[in-house]
Amino acid sequence: MKETVMYSKVxxxxxxxxxxxxxxxxxxxxxxxxxxxxTLRKNEDGAPERDAKSILMVMGMGLGVGSEVEISAEGTDEQEAVDALVALIESGCGE
Known part of the structure; x- marks a missing residue:
């Protein structure tokens, strides 16, 4: 079995x-x-990771314009997931 290593980007x-x-x-x-x-984490000291697949967790983070976040994934499609989600954030999530 292939060991996975978490992939992340800010x-x-x-x-x-x-x-x-x-x-x-x-x-x-x-x-x-x-x-x-x-997972999604506000990029500041001590900020906890949150489940990026939970609307309550994501909205509860209070992420405003200019907030720096770290998106991490672990699993078979981790790099694809992180890259796609970073692109989505940087495109304004369709707004």
Missing amino acids: TTITNPSGLHARPAAVFVKAASDFASKV
């Missing part, structure tokens, strides 16, 4: 209103399309 929230309900829902749906475990 990006910045670009939506003028942050990751509020609609873009958070788009992000969570996209994260849920991947088999890997996906």
Whole structure:
């Protein structure tokens, strides 16, 4: 069995209103399309990782425009998941 190593990238929230309900829902749906475990963490000391497939967890993070976040994934499609989610954040989540 192949051992997986977590893959992650840091990006910045670009939506003028942050990751509020609609873009958070788009992000969570996209994260849920991947088999890997996906987490989201505000890129600051002591910030906990949150389940990126949970709308309540993502919205509870209070991510505003300019917030730097780390997206991590662990599993069979981890690199694809992280790269796609970073691209989604950087595109403004469709807004």
